[in-house]
Amino acid sequence: MAVADLIPGVRVLAGYRREWLPKDVVAGVVLTTLLVPQGMAYAELAGLPAITGLYTSVLCLLAYAVFGPSRILVLGPDSSLGPMIAAVLLPLVVADGDPAKAVALASVLALMVGAMLTVAAVAKLGFVADLLSRPTQLGYVNGLALTILIGQLPKLFGFSTDGEGLIGETVAFVRGVAAGETVPAALAIGVSGLVVILALRRWAPKVPGILVAVLGAIAATVWLGLEGRGVSVVGPLPQGFPPFTVPSVEWSELGLLAAGALGITLVSVTDTISTASTFAARTGQEVRGNQEMIGIGAANLAAGLFQGFPVSTSGSRTAVAESAGARSQVTGVVGAAAITLLLVLVPGLLKDLPQPMLAAVVIAASLSLADAAGMRRLWRQRRVEFALATAAFLGVALFGVLPGIAVAVGLSVLNVFRRAWWPYHTVLGRADGVAGFHDVRSYPDAALTPGLVLFRFDAPLIFANARTFRDEIRHLARTEPAPEWIVVAAEPITDIDTTAADMLEDLDEELNAKGISLVFAEMKTPVRTKIDRYKLTRTIDPAHFYPTIEDAVAAFHPRRRT
Known part of the structure; x- marks a missing residue:
């Protein structure tokens, strides 16, 4: 087998055209404006320090540029994986709440996901993406969107809760608001940022709404002294880049990590194959499912060895790269280099970024995940599949993210079996x-x-x-x-x-x-x-x-x- 088949980055470099470079550089810079706030926000969504989102973004972009087959696909921290990672980490770190332990566990989780993806690619198991049918995917994603939204509301309002599960978090949030725990300045800056993101997404999609909102929130925090009014901020980021690290965990923790890694792997493969198919159809490229798994497997392995966490494909960031004129994975390399320069040269640039603004970024992502129109379409077209989507939605909403993915997979398999059991x-x-x-x-x-x-x-x-x-x-x-x-x-x-x-x-x-x-x-x-x-x-x-x-x-x- 040729080296270019195992390492597609070699083929990209061999056929790279000089006229692509300016477009890739511009697209990489534009992409960075989205990668930084989203990476930090999704890290906190996963229950990890915000800085780990930047470490993860850099390593996964570089690894996919070497091993990924798509010229344009963008990988990174993902809103759909964040709750799954948090569901795995929370039971393991809740006793001592040690951030270093949480990072080590997340890194091991990324290594497990990377190993599973690589083994699946070698065994040509790309078909596992078919275990989630479209209706169950729809229900699962809608349940995930609601879970993310409810989980971020306390941060948007400027306080925290200890509720567990959708119902528990909802009750705790309502009680917090009723008890007067809302911080008005936090709510104002968070809601304002959310409105800016959604408004620009709707009426000016080419304007980087997240960047505008983040810069505005930082400026307001500094000029109005919002930190002194009870608004939590990110604070100074560590300077420099993390060293190569082999994370270690207790043997007793590996079972839960492996179960979580399996669910994350399935979601990551399904998401990546569907996103790759969408963008490949636009550019006339062919989707290579098994090589895609090697690409995202390498991205997860690289992230896990530098204090990162599991990653997947991002449809929104890929769309931004495409619209900005990206021609190859050099776009991702430019993005990784820009984030690295930020960490090395100006780590204090984002220290005044308010936490409610990160909550607004995550809530905006959750709203983009939700697909109410798809549920209505299923109701009109096929009531049985609407029922499957509703059951998957309830599985995520009532039992949690990881049990929800198990429910979604189980329903997909049972639906296939039902059609074979009682065929027309x-x-x-x-x-x-x-x-x-x-x-x-x-x-x-x-x-x-x-x-x-x-x-x-x-x-x-x-x-x-x-x-x-x-x-x-x-x-x-x-x-x-x-x-x-x-x-x-x-x-x-x-x-x-x-x-x-x-x-x-x-x-x-x-x-x-x-x-x-x-x-x-x-x-x-x-x-x-x-x-x-x-x-x-x-x-x-x-x-x-x-x-x-x-x-x-x-x-x-x-x-x-x-």
């Missing part, structure tokens, strides 16, 4: 003016042939639905007058397992005893091969397999004349 099935007839045979539910006036039933079963015939198939055939056999042939339109049946084969053998003998023949039409060659392998033609007449439904009907009519 119908009787076919010949409708006037339409060629062929069609569903009598769609064509109620379709003509049926006396003595002949055409039955279509829209799923592979497997252990889960073998009884359903058998019961439907039995029901058709009991109709009056009793049919002579039951023809199975088998084109949708893509497989028959051994459980279903045994059922077919018993069913055919049962029907033969009643003078009814079980006939198949349009069976696919691989499925017919399995029929022969199972030796079902010992009971099912080998002549009762027809290439088309028309052939089966034509064979039935001469038989009726005799």
